[in-house]
Amino acid sequence: MATGNSKAKWKQSVEAEAATQLQKTQVTLQYEGKATEQTVLATPPAECALLWPEDNPGLNRLYYGDNLAILAALQYDPAIRGKVKLIYIDPPFATNSVFQSRSQTDAYQDLLIGANYIEFIRRRLILLRELLADDGSIYIHLDENMAFHIKVVMDEVFGTRNFRNWITRRKCSHKNYTKKRYGNISDYILFYTKSDTYVWNRSVETWTVERARKEYTCVEAGTGRRYKKVPVHAPGVRNGETGQLWRGMAPPPGKHWQYPPKTLDAMDARGEIYWSPTGNPRRKIYLDASAGVPVQDIWYDFRDDRNQNVLITGYPTEKNPEMLERIIQASSNPGDIVLDCFSGSGTTLAVAESMGRRWIGIDNSPEAITTTLRRFFQGTERMGDYVNRPKEIGTNTGAQTTMLALLDADATEASPPTARYQPFSIYADARETAQMRTLIQPWILSDAE
Ligand SMILES: C[S@@+](CC[C@H](N)C(=O)[O-])C[C@H]1O[C@@H](n2cnc3c(N)ncnc32)[C@H](O)[C@@H]1O
Known part of the structure; x- marks a missing residue:
C-alpha cells in the first residue's frame, strides 16, 4: 500500500516529466453538437399540467412527456430543485433497437447512437445535477456500449472527485454463446455523488x-x-x-x-x-x-430473469426490484425524494414507495405509463404465468383497480385513503395532456362504472 512518503518521492519525478498544467486539465469528450452548459440550463421548460387528482396534489409524482423539458421545468420548482436525495436512471443503452413489451406492444425505441446519444444523456445529467441535493447521489445504469463514454461525461458534469463506484452487475444467467467471444452477462452502474458529504447507509450481506x-x-x-x-x-x-x-x-x-x-x-x-x-x-x-x-462493487444476486416465479410487469428491460432496494437503502432515508426520469415500468417508483421514500417518475412512453399504473393498482404477475397479454383493466380485484377513483372521490387530507399506496399525482407535459388523459381514463372510470 502506498504511503505519504513514497508518493511524494514519486510525485517529484512525475512532475519532472509532465507539464503541471496538463496534469490539471480536465479530460473532456469532444464531439459535434455539444451544447454549452449554459445552453442546456436554459432548455425551454415544459408546461406541466396536473391531470389527477385535480385539486389535491400528492407527494409523489408521475410525469408523462420528454424528460428534458420536464427536468428543465423542475429546475424552477423550489420543492424539488436541490432537494432530490437519490437519482437512479436506466436510460436506453444505444442498442439501435425498438423494444416491445411481453404483450407485443411497442414500449420504447433506443435508436440514438454515437454523439447524438452522448449529448442526449449529457443534457439530462446537467439538469439532474441541478435537482440533486448537496448530499445526494446519482446512479446511472448502462451496458458496455456507452458506459466508458458516459463515465467521462459524468466526470465532466459531477466532477471526478465525486465518482464513487463502477458497479458490475450480473444481469442474467450464463448463456450458451455461439459467437466467437465470451458470454456477456454483465452490465454496469456508475455511482456519483454531488459532494464529499452524502447519505450513505453501508450495505451488508448476512454471513452464511x-x-x-x-x-x-x-x-x-x-x-x-x-x-x-x-x-x-x-x-x-x-x-x-x-x-x-x-x-x-x-x-x-x-x-x-x-x-x-x-x-x-x-x-x-x-x-x-x-x-x-x-x-x-x-x-x-x-x-x-x-x-x-460489506457489499462490494460486483453484484451477483440481482439478475433480471431469475426464475419463473419472479414477479414482473412484462415491460421490456424492467430491472430487478431487489437491486433498486439496495441502492435506495444505501443512498437515501425514509421521507427522501427519489427520482427516476427513465422510469419505464416504475420499478424505482414502486420500490421507493415500499421503502417510505417520496418519488418522482418521468417517462415518455404510453406503454410505460400504463404499465406503471397497472403495477401500482393491479400488481405484477409471475413470469411463468405471463400469458403474453396483461390483465384487462378492471378485471382484477375491485379494490385494486378502482383505487384511482377511490382516491379521486373520497380522499381528503383529514381522511386519507385506505389504499395500499400513498396517493400520487399524475402530470403531463401540456403538449401531451390529451394522450395522457386517454391513458389514465380507464383507471378512473373503472370505479364509477
Ligand atoms: C430501459 S427503460 C427503463 C426501464 C426501467 N428501469 C424499469 O425497470 O422498468 C428506458 C425508459 O426510458 C424511457 N425514455 C427514453 N427516452 C425518454 C425521454 N426522452 N423522456 C422520457 N422517457 C424516456 C423509455 O420510454 C423507457 O421506458
Missing part, C-alpha cells in the same frame, strides 16, 4: 455459515467466539504515539501501530490481542461484532 467459517477460522478458548486475526499495524511511518515502542517492540519497518500503546494495552487486557508462539501480536476481529459482509 460456510462463508463465516471460511473467513473467521479461529475459535476463542473459553468463550467459543469465532474470530479472525488481522495485523495491529498499518502502512506508513508516524512520528507520534503510534510510531513509538509498544511492549518494547517497534512497529515493523515502514509501518505504524494502528492504535496508541495505551489503547493496545487496554485491548490486550480485554483479550482482544492474539499473541503468536513467536510473540507476534495480532488483533482479533470477532464474527459476532460484524454487521455482515
